[in-house]
Amino acid sequence: MKSQQALNFLLGIYIFIFFTYLFGPLVIMSITAFNSAEFPSVTPWECFSFRWFNEGKIAYDGQHLAGLATDWRLHEGLITSLKIGLGVVLLSVPIGMSAAIVLTQVHSRLRTAFYSVSIMPVLFPGVIIGISTVVLWDRIATMGGGGLASQLGRNGIFLTILAQTCFISTYCFLIFVARLQRFDQTQEEAALDLGANQTQVFFKILIPYMMPAIASSCVIAFLASFENYNTTVFSILSDQTLTTVIASKVRLGISPAISSLALVIILLTLAVTITYEVLRRREDKKKKKIEAEALFAQTLDSRLKKVEKSRLVIPKPIFGILFIILIGIFGFNQLVDKGMYGSSCIAATEKQKKSNFAEQLKLLQQNADKASQTSSENGETSEKKEFGDIFGDPNLFKDFGGFDSKKEDDP
Numbered sequence: 001m002k003s004q005q006a007l008n009f010l011l012g013i014y015i016f017i018f019f020t021y022l023f024g025p026l027v028i029m030s031i032t033a034f035n036s037a038e039f040p041s042v043t044p045w046e047c048f049s050f051r052w053f054n055e056g057k058i059a060y061d062g063q064h065l066a067g068l069a070t071d072w073r074l075h076e077g078l079i080t081s082l083k084i085g086l087g088v089v090l091l092s093v094p095i096g097m098s099a100a101i102v103l104t105q106v107h108s109r110l111r112t113a114f115y116s117v118s119i120m121p122v123l124f125p126g127v128i129i130g131i132s133t134v135v136l137w138d139r140i141a142t143m144g145g146g147g148l149a150s151q152l153g154r155n156g157i158f159l160t161i162l163a164q165t166c167f168i169s170t171y172c173f174l175i176f177v178a179r180l181q182r183f184d185q186t187q188e189e190a191a192l193d194l195g196a197n198q199t200q201v202f203f204k205i206l207i208p209y210m211m212p213a214i215a216s217s218c219v220i221a222f223l224a225s226f227e228n229y230n231t232t233v234f235s236i237l238s239d240q241t242l243t244t245v246i247a248s249k250v251r252l253g254i255s256p257a258i259s260s261l262a263l264v265i266i267l268l269t270l271a272v273t274i275t276y277e278v279l280r281r282r283e284d285k286k287k288k289k290i291e292a293e294a295l296f297a298q299t300l301d302s303r304l305k306k307v308e309k310s311r312l313v314i315p316k317p318i319f320g321i322l323f324i325i326l327i328g329i330f331g332f333n334q335l336v337d338k339g340m341y342g343s344s345c346i347a348a349t350e351k352q353k354k355s356n357f358a359e360q361l362k363l364l365q366q367n368a369d370k371a372s373q374t375s376s377e378n379g380e381t382s383e384k385k386e387f388g389d390i391f392g393d394p395n396l397f398k399d400f401g402g403f404d405s406k407k408e409d410d411p
Helices: 002-032 072-105 108-123 126-143 148-153 156-180 186-193 198-227 242-252 256-298 316-337 343-377 379-384 405-409
Strands: 056-058 064-066
Touching: 002 256, 064 256, 072 108, 072 156, 072 198, 072 242, 108 156, 126 148, 126 156, 156 198, 186 198, 198 242, 242 256
Parallel strands: none
Antiparallel strands: 056 064
């Protein structure tokens, strides 16, 4: 009994460390989006503000720090990423499904070789895929002259779509293969025996069966394209995606607008995940209800014929959401009571920063004046030593009984 309790205790510690390591950076970055400081930080905390979601601010040194709503580079990068993601989905999903269908139709001796060739792009580094795509289409554009091939060969969005499709289509291929392994081919044979042609079998039997895999492939292909960097940075040429814009901002200095963008992405991901989970559970309940009604109608045992009373059932996640909302309201009230939110807090913080900045400038000016005064006092000495001591110290050998120029001049 004690050993089981100790094991459960160690397991709880491991789970806590694991989730802290996994979600801790996301929580910290989300908190920094509400700090009014110019650099993303939790401590020291200045003021609770939404400025990094809006227009940003003008720093005390006159520099404009754009917020999420006014950062045009992030906006253009987001639009470009959405275009590339849509193009990758339109190419990767049909390619992956076609390859999976071909895999099920080829001879068993060729199946292993075809499978190995199909998954090979995943094994290549993204850098190699990006560079090789650019080199190939550059040669095509050169040979194509000034036509459509030349324009496409030097279009960063087009090259990025092709480069990402090379390996993302493999992800879709693996999803479709896993789905087709559970497909009952007797359904196709029965449809063909009843007079259906291959096109009708494909669209009325195979496609409906593959719809869950198609939906999963679209989501995975879009997400893999949206977050890709190592292939995109070489194939995008002069254009920029959201990931390359963020990388360039990180190299120049992290902006709180990046924290705001990260929080928005996290909230969207949670919203989509929760919505999907709610719909999935609702669908499972409907299926169980239909099965129970079928069993109720078929059975003759009166013990199974119970009258169900309708009652209001509140989902358990609702209580967690309400608890988080209450904590947020309480924390916000504490910030307001302590004067850490609002224009007055921001104005006081900015005034203090400007004062510190002026003091630093004054101190630097004083140090510069002292340095110039010291150099002016030593001006005569420096003028007499026109060449300095570039030939060495003339009194170096005096203490060692060396030669004396005056003695050498005496007869």
